Amino acid sequence: MKFVCSKHELYEAISTVQKAVMPKATLPILEGIYIEADENVRLVGNCFDLGIEFSVKADVMSAGSIVLNSRIFGDIVRKLPESEVFFEVKKNYNTVIECGNSYFEIKGMSAEGFPMLPEIEEEKKVSIAQMSLKEMIKKTIYAISTDENRKILTGSLIEVQDGEFTIVSLDGFRLALAKALIKEAVEFNAVIPGKNLNEIHKIMEQKEDEVKITLSENQALFEMNGCRIISKLLSGEFMNYKYFIPEQFETEITVDTREFINSIERASLITSDDRRFPVKLMISDDKMIVTSSAEIGISKEELKVEMDGLDITIGFNPRYLLDSLKVIDDEMIRVSFSSSVGPCVIKPIEGDRFIFMVLPVRMNS
């Protein structure tokens, strides 16, 4: 096995598949990256929860396959000069990596026995623009629960129905939902572990090019940019999120997103990093007063809003509001309050490309 490729591309491939390699395994082969050359070169990492296959353009002189220890292979290629890399497997799996004036010869392992990515029988398939999926993940991933006791909530639900592609994450205190339209008429339901979704998010590019998602019983395959990612699914019933989102509101406001963020950030200067004090919103007469008070002092700021409905005073954990507000690119948003102890819903002015919901803090003194 022998090929030449660019250091830059090879390293990109390595660092991508490394996300799917166990850092510490009992079997050395599981700490390895699988490398195969025929027309192209492809690298595979697989830790069973997640498997990634990445192709690299290369001049292949002779075909073959080998497994190299992920850490050492990665470290070596990272430190190589920006130039062509010569890769050759000699006898006894001894592998030569040459670049510029540097020469490495490392011991490899037989590729036999490496857990290759499973084939996914095309059960259900859906395609969506990469940049669109990337944006939806960004909008929802922060609301994933970290509570390992409720495993299902450590992932995001992908729901495809009636030409809509929806991602939902929620934890005990908030919910984040993002939606896009698609052409295919399929139905599709899967909960992807948050950790894997995060890797997928990183690998996707800001392009119109589509990512193809294929679903099987307990795995989902994402294909794009010459890369295949297989993620296991979280099993169990995801919460019936629709049930939580209220439809009736007491108060609704339209507010400038940036101004709202700034005022909450300023209010939380007072509460600092010490998580004992919420921020308070007092809404009346087309204005919203954002205040906070802590031992060190108080803060107060007035914002102009457009308001419908009743006056309201409501408290929030500033972090939860900010998490949601910060992923919004819209200049103006619609914020709706069901009651001073009920959920607050943040949406675009038009439509429902995203729905964020945050539960309030009761301010009984």
Next chain:
Amino acid sequence: MVKIVILDESTSNQIAAGEVIERPASIVKEMAENSLDAGATSITVEITGGGIKSIRVTDNGDGIEADDVAMAFERHATSKIRRIDDLDNLSTMGFRGEALASIASVSKVEVITKTEEAKVGTKVIVEAGDIISTEPVGAPKGTTFIVRELFYNTPARYKFLKKDSTEAGYIHDILVRIALARPDVSIKLVNQGKTVIHTPGNHDLLSVIYSIYGKDIARSVIPVNFSGDGIDITGFIGRPEISKGNRSSQSIFVNNRFIYNKIITAALEEACKTRLMQKRFPFAVLKINISPQFVDVNVHPAKLEVRFSDERKVFRAVHHAVMSALSGASLIPADKDVFKKNAVKEEDNADAKQMRFRSIPRMESEAMPTEENASGNKSEGLSISADTGNVSNYKTAVHVESGFSKSATEAMQGLYFVKREIYDTASDNEIMKSIAGAAPKPGEEKNTGPVATHDNNDPVANDRNKLLNAHVIGQIFNSFIILETGDELLLIDQHAAHERIQYEKTKKQYSEGNIYSQVLLNPLTVNLSMLEMDMFHELSRLLERLGFEVEDFGGKTIIIRAIPYVLGSGISEQDFIDILYKLQKETGSVSEIIPEETIYMTACKSAIKANREMPEMEIRGLIEDLTKTENPYTCVHGRPIIISVSRKELEKKFKRIL
């Protein structure tokens, strides 16, 4: 066809014995309890071969009438039932007249006994349950039982016995419990001719602790005294420096019965938490007296368990008792501890010689080991490795240094007990005499009695004054502060001190702030046990005040709709149950329910580090703040904040005095 037969008496005794006489320690327990029932004030247990070869129990109790001796070995023969007038107040805990019969059926027993009135004593020999001989002998008042060759006729049981040293260890433990339970009775254990336990029987618990655990432990305990709510608690709790890595030095007695109980240990440990390093357990001898009505009698009296009808009350009482004991006592490790600490890890024994060049782990790391204490450590380390479960610093009880090498080698040969050496070298009599000098008097000089006194009028206030009025010498290594006060040098760990200050401040802030509650997206349902459900109902007002919104959902299910804001990251079912238990304490402020780690972390993060220069103004401020803390002695991880070195100790180091 199989014929139905009635088992002969000796067989049924063997079966029964299998259930109760498991090992030599069971015999010792039964015999000693019989002696106590007979009103003995002195009990001596002598064993060989771990008690398998022989056990001799001698008491000075009432003795048995000549005519009754043979009968005592009959099953269900007891002289005690007629004394039991009130079943609730059952005071004997034995076998209901089965112990002697069971013991006699699996060993060779000889008894010599004489009552006050009898002119001569009686000697009876029993083998495998049969009386072999009865004859008059000359004997003092009291009873001696000799049990030989345990399980000689039941090889299967014999096989289950452990190594002699292990069996001897069990006997040791049993007698320690009895001795602690009954300071009014002198208990002596002699193993292979060596005295390993000898308590004075002078009604003083501290003397018992002294004779069992040694001088250093006895000097490092704080008395516990609590009474209220139908519960009385007395005993002693160890200062942080004698804590251990396991619970083996915790002895809890409920109505004078040794027991294990989760609620009590939890309360004890909770109370000591911020004073102890993580994974360290306090030394404790606690005696809890509670009206028998509140104790579940359905638990077998021979078992080491107990159940209370009101666990919350017990928890609160113990917690309160220990807390107030700790907060009222000075916890500055004395100079002795600074230079001569025991608690050397087992692994360190092997190269005890090199030890003087190494620093001693953990609490002791501040102290530079010296020639003198390095040799001390050698034997002290061994005493621990010998697995007695005692951490006593034997060295300080020894006046003749040269006695050591001998005792050390002996201990090395795997002997179970090393205590005997103390008595040998320090001369048994001398120590016993000093113990026998009744309970220590208040205000007694530290060095005159064997045992430190604890009832100075408010030692904490004294320490606070001492700190405030001390002369600031300065800072060393940019990490420690040195103060001079009277004849004492105080060293303060600046990080530990500031951490303690920040910890108490943070905790206070948490308990004083406004209460906000975070509404949950998806209400959490929690299933509770009966007990927990009762606790929930009792605590529901308090829970609400803390920011919970919880409803009874019927059955044993509750539903949580909102949680205190400070619990930020949410709670699980188990977290809520833990909170219920925590709230059993009287305080019930928010700071009780947020995980200690959160407070620790905030405190630790905001505390100044070591290797940071402090101007004198800052030093003074720090000391002033430290004196305002509830516990100026140990940091939140249990390490000492202040250590003291006396002038005398320094003079000794410089060989100005001997």
